[in-house]
Amino acid sequence: MSEQKIAFYTGPAGGWGALNSVKNALLRQDIPLKGARTLLSANQPDGFDCPGCAWPDRNHTSTFEFCENGVKAVAAEATARRAGPELFARHTVAELLQHSDFWLEDQGRLTHPMVYDAATDKYLPIAWDDAFALIARHLNALPDRDQAIFYTSGRASNEAAFLYQLFVREYGTNNFPDCSNMCHEPSGSAMKPQIGVGKGTVQLSDFELADAIFIFGQNPGTNHPRMLGELRQASRRGARIVSFNPLRERGLERFQDPQSKIEMATLGSTPISSHYFQLQGGGDLAAVKGMLKRLIERQDAGEDVLDRAFIAEHTVGFEALAADVRAEPWDAIVQEAGLTREQIHQAADIYIAAGRAIFCWGMGITQHQHSVATIQMMGNLLMARGNVGRPGAGFCPVRGHSNVQGDRTMGIWEKPPAALLDRLAEVFGFEPPRRHGLDTVEAIQAMLDGQGKVFFALGGNFAAATPDTYATWRGLRQCALTVHVATKLNRSHVVHGKEALILPCLGRTEIDMQATGPQGVTVEDSMSMVHISLGINPPASEHLLSEPAIVARLAAATLQGRSQTPWLWLVEDYARIRDKIEAVFDDFKDFNARVAQPGGFRLRNTASERVWETPTGKATFFPHAVPRDTPVHRARRSEKARGTIVFTLLTTRSHDQYNTTIYGMDDRYRGVFGQRRVVFIHAEDIRALGFKDGDWVDIHTVWDDGQARRADGFKLVAYDIPRGSLAAYYPETNPLVPLSATAIAAGTPTSKAIPVLLTPHAPAAAEPAAATTAAA
Numbered sequence: 001m002s003e004q005k006i007a008f009y010t011g012p013a014g015g016w017g018a019l020n021s022v023k024n025a026l027l028r029q030d031i032p033l034k035g036a037r038t039l040l041s042a043n044q045p046d047g048f049d050c051p052g053c054a055w056p057d058r059n060h061t062s063t064f065e066f067c068e069n070g071v072k073a074v075a076a077e078a079t080a081r082r083a084g085p086e087l088f089a090r091h092t093v094a095e096l097l098q099h100s101d102f103w104l105e106d107q108g109r110l111t112h113p114m115v116y117d118a119a120t121d122k123y124l125p126i127a128w129d130d131a132f133a134l135i136a137r138h139l140n141a142l143p144d145r146d147q148a149i150f151y152t153s154g155r156a157s158n159e160a161a162f163l164y165q166l167f168v169r170e171y172g173t174n175n176f177p178d179c180s181n182m183c184h185e186p187s188g189s190a191m192k193p194q195i196g197v198g199k200g201t202v203q204l205s206d207f208e209l210a211d212a213i214f215i216f217g218q219n220p221g222t223n224h225p226r227m228l229g230e231l232r233q234a235s236r237r238g239a240r241i242v243s244f245n246p247l248r249e250r251g252l253e254r255f256q257d258p259q260s261k262i263e264m265a266t267l268g269s270t271p272i273s274s275h276y277f278q279l280q281g282g283g284d285l286a287a288v289k290g291m292l293k294r295l296i297e298r299q300d301a302g303e304d305v306l307d308r309a310f311i312a313e314h315t316v317g318f319e320a321l322a323a324d325v326r327a328e329p330w331d332a333i334v335q336e337a338g339l340t341r342e343q344i345h346q347a348a349d350i351y352i353a354a355g356r357a358i359f360c361w362g363m364g365i366t367q368h369q370h371s372v373a374t375i376q377m378m379g380n381l382l383m384a385r386g387n388v389g390r391p392g393a394g395f396c397p398v399r400g401h402s403n404v405q406g407d408r409t410m411g412i413w414e415k416p417p418a419a420l421l422d423r424l425a426e427v428f429g430f431e432p433p434r435r436h437g438l439d440t441v442e443a444i445q446a447m448l449d450g451q452g453k454v455f456f457a458l459g460g461n462f463a464a465a466t467p468d469t470y471a472t473w474r475g476l477r478q479c480a481l482t483v484h485v486a487t488k489l490n491r492s493h494v495v496h497g498k499e500a501l502i503l504p505c506l507g508r509t510e511i512d513m514q515a516t517g518p519q520g521v522t523v524e525d526s527m528s529m530v531h532i533s534l535g536i537n538p539p540a541s542e543h544l545l546s547e548p549a550i551v552a553r554l555a556a557a558t559l560q561g562r563s564q565t566p567w568l569w570l571v572e573d574y575a576r577i578r579d580k581i582e583a584v585f586d587d588f589k590d591f592n593a594r595v596a597q598p599g600g601f602r603l604r605n606t607a608s609e610r611v612w613e614t615p616t617g618k619a620t621f622f623p624h625a626v627p628r629d630t631p632v633h634r635a636r637r638s639e640k641a642r643g644t645i646v647f648t649l650l651t652t653r654s655h656d657q658y659n660t661t662i663y664g665m666d667d668r669y670r671g672v673f674g675q676r677r678v679v680f681i682h683a684e685d686i687r688a689l690g691f692k693d694g695d696w697v698d699i700h701t702v703w704d705d706g707q708a709r710r711a712d713g714f715k716l717v718a719y720d721i722p723r724g725s726l727a728a729y730y731p732e733t734n735p736l737v738p739l740s741a742t743a744i745a746a747g748t749p750t751s752k753a754i755p756v757l758l759t760p761h762a763p764a765a766a767e768p769a770a771a772t773t774a775a776a
């Protein structure tokens with residue numbers, strides 16, 4: 001564990017620091033040379049898909065692409081440490097609950113199915129069949145199928161996800177909350193009505209052709225390090241790279257490519273962003289609308305800066321949009337964006353000068369109340385110059401979990417399209433439920449209302465990843481049964497229902513042996529490439545089952561006599577599952593043959609062919625007003641009289657974590673070492689509050705439901721961030737995110753825009769241990 005310090009980082013992202021960090025990651029997980037072999041197999045044609053992120057690989061056949069955070073993700077799974085029955089025998093659940101998230105995961109891989117024993121407050125081993133029987137008993141006892149909730153995290157393979165959605169629908173509900181609800185849900189909600197597909201339209205090859213790449217609310221140096229390789233190439237050939245981010249992120253500024261011998265030897269590096277706009281948190285809709293306003297003003301002044309042919313042939317709604325944009329006053333735009341009019345002009349002029357442009361975005365865009373409108377405004381700007389469905393241009397939502405996009409393709413969706421349900425009925429001979437199910441926030445509410453009674457999670461860490469931590473915990477604890485399929489111990493296993501199970505599964509790096517031999521699974525990356533993933537390591541324990549096997553055996557136990565699906569036969573050979581996937585989804589024609597090709601295949605993306613599957617058959621421009629009445633605006637108005645400063649808090653990832661999995665206590669590129677309870681703030685704001693850099697504060701949410709929400713003990717760190725905005729790490733800050741703070745038309749928690757105030761730190765009375773990160 002490194003010593004606690006704040007030391008501003010001046011080097012490039014990547015480089016020797018990344019290599020050094022990799023060495024430490026392997027040492028920490030007690031991985032010797034075996035680990036090195038594991039790493040070399042990541043993203044290889046005969047290896048496994050990296051569980052790190054959903055960024056695609058260069059045709060999947062290139063030499064090993066170095067990625068520091070990919071290595072950490074693989075090492076975390078390939079760890080030599082074990083969390084076996086002895087660990088659970090040593091600790092009551094009450095004791096485990098006192099440990100930090102870091103400590104829980106650090107115990108290593110789960111080895112046995114475990115059941116909660118209320119008499120001793122301990123988890124005890126249980127036989128697999130008994131575990132399935134227990135779940136089946138609970139599920140079959142529910143008077144209403146919609147009282148069961150089935151969560152999915154985005155690591156599940158296509159095969160696991162397909163069987164899972166089939167089982168749950170045969171059981172009788174569409175209650176499929178998933179991590180996507182907290183992540184890129186608004187991207188799909190925005191793009192589907194706009195261009196007819198809910199997925200990005202670009203491929204990696206487009207990055208070689210783009211004249212400008214705009215990056216909104218994304219931190220690739222930490223979360224998608226392989227993307228820096230594409231950006232570096234683009235930068236070297238002279239493409240403009242324009243970042244919109246309240247924080248100055250090192251990976252968006254300079255990158256030293258560990259694959260470049262010259263850069264490594266000479267300590268050289270490549271600048272990434274040619275322009276960096278440090279807008280105010282939540283200011284993107286205004287900024288992009290401002291760029292559009294500049295575009296229309298230049299057009300109105302007689303220049304020809306629109307793609308009029310594209311607009312005429314392929315779109316509807318342009319005139320209404322243009323009128324709305326002309327009517328939006330610059331004052332409102334400038335104030336809300338937190339950028340000057342000149343800066344917005346400059347950004348627009350770069351965009352106009354570029355022949356082809358790609359817009360990338362991440363959580364800095366999606367986790368806002370107006371995220372759907374913001375993404376559609378980005379779409380408006382792209383379409384105004386025909387930047388979709390041609391080489392070097394298009395929409396690029398950068399997804400998180402390695403198979404989050406594939407899980408949705410497979411039908412993990414609480415709002416399934418009728419066509420999918422019709423097909424399932426036809427292929428599997430049952431009547432699927434038609435009622436829409438619950439998303440993540442609605443599922444928590446249902447548990448709190450006593451309507452959600454059985455909670456089953458295929459991966460993830462629901463208790464830590466979701467908003468309003470203590471409310472979520474109350475909901476989970478009210479459940480009759482909670483079940484977690486997992487690789488590692490986490491918070492969700494110790495915040496459990498009256499009965500509870502932990503079911504340990506194989507990870508993607510491991511050999512998946514079934515009746516007909518070792519099996520591969522398939523995944524879909526952020527650019528709709530589907531390919532196979534083959535584990536190479538022996539399983540962490542002989543008691544592990546694969547996720548498809550867990551789902552199939554649970555389905556067989558629960559649906560006895562009611563299902564025509566040959567559950568156990570399907571998992572003997574995953575090619576059989578893929579045949580069923582093909583039977584349900586036309587896009588998966590010849591699935592087994594096509595996925596056997598090196599690098600796999602790309603799913604059809606109609607928008608990238610300029611075919612628009614929208615109600616009008618055209619791509620659609622959507623006008624949206626600059627937000628004036630968000631919770632942050634309202635809190636600022638209501639607190640003004642009292643003279644309190646209301647900040648907008650954005651919650652984000654450190655360099656040493658994977659969502660709720662904390663690998664270590666450093667955030668190298670932001671200069672934070674040995675600690676996580678920090679809050680980044682402008683130096684002038686520290687002064688205005690009467691504090692000093694390094695002082696300790698408590699953070700309080702300003703919300704209108706009369707409920708106090710606070711997170712205690714954060715150290716102020718003066719940082720290059722606009723006045724009025726704060727940043728702190730997730731999941732520690734999730735107690736501050738109200739359950740009712742969600743995105744319009746997507747339901748995503750608005751984790752990047754929480755109105756908060758700061759008070760001097762006062763040690764709290766008895767406080768529950770939520771997402772504690774003491775290095776215990």
Ligand SMILES: Nc1nc2c(c(=O)[nH]1)N[C@H]1C(S)=C(S)[C@@H](COP(=O)(O)OP(=O)(O)OC[C@H]3O[C@@H](n4cnc5c(=O)[nH]c(N)nc54)[C@H](O)[C@@H]3O)O[C@H]1N2
Nearest residue numbers: 069217218219223244281282362363364400401653658659
């Ligand atoms: N190593 C590692 N890799 C990961 C993950 C991980 O935790 N660790 N998580 C995976 C997952 S599930 C996901 S979804 C992705 C997440 O990857 P990202 O989308 O990069 O997610 P974040 O780190 O939450 O925040 C992104 C950026 O948004 C900026 N931001 C915050 N608010 C605003 C705003 O209002 N406007 C703008 N323009 N910017 C803003 C923040 O400063 C930050 O730089 O990464 C995936 N990959």
Ligand SMILES: Nc1nc2c(c(=O)[nH]1)N[C@H]1C(S)=C(S)[C@@H](COP(=O)(O)OP(=O)(O)OC[C@H]3O[C@@H](n4cnc5c(=O)[nH]c(N)nc54)[C@H](O)[C@@H]3O)O[C@H]1N2
Nearest residue numbers: 153179183459460461465485486487488490659660730751
């Ligand atoms: N405040 C705030 N909240 C956020 C976010 C934010 O930016 N701010 N980001 C949101 C986003 S983008 C996301 S995607 C969610 C993430 O939410 P989740 O996906 O629920 O969380 P993770 O932390 O990725 O899940 C980690 C756990 O997954 C399990 N696991 C790992 N690999 C496997 C596997 O192969 N199989 C199975 N069955 N289990 C496995 C391990 O036990 C590990 O503890 O969090 C969201 N919450």
Ligand SMILES: [Mo]
Nearest residue numbers: 179183400401
């Ligand atoms: Mo995510």
